[in-house]
Amino acid sequence: MCGIVGVVGQSPASAILLDALRRLEYRGYDSAGIATLENGSLTRRRAVGKLANLRNLLVSEPLSGRIGIGHTRWATHGRPDENNAHPHMVSGVAVVHNGIIENHRELRDELKAAGADFTTETDSEVVAHLVSRERKNGCEPIVAVRKVLPRLSGTFALAFLFEGHENLLIGARKGSPLAVGYGRGEMFLGSDAIALAPLTDIVAYLEDGDLAVVTRDQIEFLDVNGAPLRRASSKIGRSAVIVHKGEHRHFMAKEIHEQPKVVEQTLTQYIDCRKATIRLPKNVDLDFRKIDRVSITACGTAFYAGMIARYWFERYAGLPVELDIASEFRYRDVPFGAGNLAIFVSQSGETADTLASLEFAASHGQRVLSVVNVQTSTMARASQIVLPTLAGPEIGVASTKAFTCQLATLACIAIAAGRDRGVLHAEDERSLVRALGDIPRHMMRALELEPKIRQLARKISPARDALFIGRGTNYPLALEGALKLKEITYIHAEGYAAGELKHGPIALVDKDLPVIVIAPHDATFEKTMSNMQEVIARGGRIILLTDQRGAGLAADGAWSVLELPDMPQIVTPLVFAVPLQLLAYHTAVVRGTDVDQPRNLAKSVTVE
Template identity: 85%
Template sequence: MCGIVGVVGRGPASALLLDALKRLEYRGYDSAGIATLEDGSLTRRRAVGKLANLKSRLDSEPLAGRIGIGHTRWATHGRPDETNAHPHMVDGVAIVHNGIIENHRELRNDLKAAGAHFATETDSEVVAHLVSRERKNGYEPVAAVRKVLPRLSGTFALAFLFEGHDNLLIGARKGSPLAVGYGCGEMFLGSDAMALAPLTDIVAYLEDGDLAVVTREQIEFIDVNGARLRRTSAKVAGAAVIVHKGEHRHFMAKEIHEQPKVVGQTLAQYIARDGTIRLPAGVDVDFGTVDRVSIVACGTSFYAGLIAKYWFERYARLPVEIDIASEFRYRDVPFGAGNLAIFVSQSGETADTLASLEFAKTHGQHVLSVVNVQTSTMARSSDIVMPTLAGPEIGVASTKAFTCQLAILLCIAIAAGRSRGVLSTEDERSLVRALAQIPDYMAHALELEPKVHELAREIARARDALFIGRGTNYPLALEGALKLKEVTYIHAEGYAAGELKHGPIALIDKGLPVIVIAPYDATFEKTMSNMQEVIARGGRIILLTDERGAALAASSGCSVLALPDIPPAVAPLALAVPLQLLAYHSAAIMGTDVDQPRNLAKSVTVE
């Protein structure tokens, strides 16, 4: 979950590296560092915490040199302190690393036995020692790296800088993403195209096992045996868009408010003029022959998939197996030949989801990805890509990507239902009409913000919170609880409302806020009964419902957030907005770091 960047430039490298690292800070902000070659010698600056601390260090202690590497860290091995911060330097070799070297203990012990002395607790430092040892054995930089890589188990994106070689960077990839960028008399490498956007819009991606030998004049791709490889570069449209908070205090607030627009843009890809769903050209799935759908994701994307399970089973009569990516490939999953596996991710670089995708491909599944980054590894590895148009999401806690994922998953479910003969043309058009109104429903949800802010004052004083719902509102309860945990650090749990009496009701007291998600639908009355059980035990209720539900709950004495009456099929997209606002305002009142919560990173590129 770290971010790496490298520059072989025409002018001072440190400012370019720092700017690129700003775009990678979503990958980790425990520490950051830069190393450059100055008059042939390696120098570096590192700082604990966010990138601003490194900038202050560089302001007082500038780095010269036209070539360098940089790193922003999310700690896996070793405490987040300056000693463990990258780049690591050993006898004329500097490296930055994203990933995990799983056999680092064995390698460290071998190196220590040979007399090596380690400065850090990290797994990454062993790579610098191994390459340095090969250099001492007489190997040139490229050959030294080639000899070391086969010894590394795990995942890595690596960049190497060598003392005395002011026109050479080496990049290597196994599992973790790495891209290179082309300039005029300068070249770049980075964890993704977004990092390189201020520098270039011509990008190529390393595949697993690739090495990139980068000089100011060219980029050469080779494998560990030295054989040349062909990798195609392409222009990355829109990557250099500069993202600002605008009038908002935090990116999370801005991204919540962008949802009517971006969900509308996403839906516009899939709604035809005749009021039916139009899947993109090249989406070649015969849903009539599909016996089962597997949906795999992590975190918020998993909850989007869990809501989609209800949709596929109701509107397409397709059984759905929904799984967390980190569990999926370690179970002995009985695949049916030719079935559909859907992978959902904001970044398209989530390590567990990518590994599960490859696992599904080896078992003959059609692979479809719902992803926000069309140049991501997941998109490039899939048979079918269904892109969301959420735009860059900077806040670590996902908001607009979640609702855009929901929009696409519902479109797929409707298309499947039509293909399988479950939905008539009029059924489809009725659902599509409801979908087309979602941006308006979301705008109404945003109008609840002043009341949400007042309720957030109560949440901010709580130590725990409980979210409950039925049907698609159950996954929303899970997502609401996750959002609150992520940005406030308040312990929160999401439960199916019918499970209340099977344990969670023991938690109820006057200090526990219970957020009940219950628009008027087929299970409304049953959820109201669960709500009354909470009230009878002194619990404090916040009811998220619609106008009809609010009228029926008027005498209950709970706090009510009421949206307009919304067709149940599309209600999750609008109901998500007040839950996001509740988490956001609670965190803002508490003064936590809303956009970059402690211990979290946006793109989880390690298992």
């Protein structure tokens, strides 16, 4: 969740570190800090809140030194205050940590019994104490870190700085991502490529159990026993990971408007436009005729993408689908069938719960397929099959373009499955593929609703609660619409299957409650209209999101109608997502919340 950066170079480290931390702000954080070596001695600056507070502190209390580590913290253990901010320093050892040390209580008790004095509430401080103790026992830095790592249960990405060692950084990784970057006479550590992009275009990724020994001239990889390892480096396109808001006020607005383009890019890699058929990459060895069941696992917005995909796999491929929230998947007794397909969906490819579920499924003989936006991510490297989305870097915490690109990819997989299994005939496939090809055009029409949505946002911004309802694939879309609203506006919002309204949620309906009804004119339209009338009869304020046919039949009684073009049913989840995103965005702007970095949230959830 939090961000790690490190540099050993030729110029002052603090400015480099601060700039890299700025690029990691999107990951979410509540405090930040930097430590450097000045004439061989450790010094640090820490500040709670936004990175600007740390920047201001460094103006009044600057740090010198050409080697250092930096950190943005998202609080897990201990309050988000300056005292708990990283880096932690103990007797000549400074450390920054992303992850959770699950056995920190036992280690803390052991260290206290030996006389250690703890100054924070964090789990991370035990790492600094353990390494410091090994140093006091005569171990050199690399040996000290190697001795400590096997004692740590949980997940970690760690970066160490040692007093008196002005040409040495040590990184270590288990479960949480960490990369190194290669320069000339300078080397770098970072949580991801975005942090390192302006500094280098050559990176390598640590695998679980790796140590990286970083000096100005080289980077060595070791296992926990000290044996050398080889890790391939790769060239990254700096322009692909250096992002700007452009003409938009927020990254979220920019990313909403990018959807027609990035969805088209994603579809293009899976569609043969000339033949109007699905064309999975040649290296994908996937015979759906041999698959009896599909399981889909993800978290948050990606879970709702998987929920929509379940309808597609069952309708278009005749495949039963089990759907799991990743944080629950490993903790129930899943009866796996040999050789079945397990699909894992993640924007970052580093989501801790999803990654752990992937590894669990692979250990039980499942074919593992990941749908990820970062092809160098841990999930991608751990999967047998990778079907990437081409959303590009998504900086806003609330996922928008990643969601619709996930849907585009999953729709292509479902159609391919239906073709291979004989459920879809050739003309069925061509019809569905043509419908997918029209998505960017329909999205552009959806974006034309923005002026009306902006006005609507002003009206609903005072609300304390909101309901979203839909049926079929519109039900998970209702869940996603509610999630977007609550994430960035802090309005309490819930999504429900429209038929469930009368089983409890209708008790909430009054004249002050906005109820967003997602109802294109499909097979469930009439049923959803009956549920909408139940709300109208009780004074609820209906915002109807429908198509031209639906608007002609059901606009009467609605407080506001957002009308989209008529389109095939497979297309509606991607297109109807756009006005829901815009509604959340503009409501957040009216309410004055931090759209791109909403409170308490992180972009990449790399802890369980």
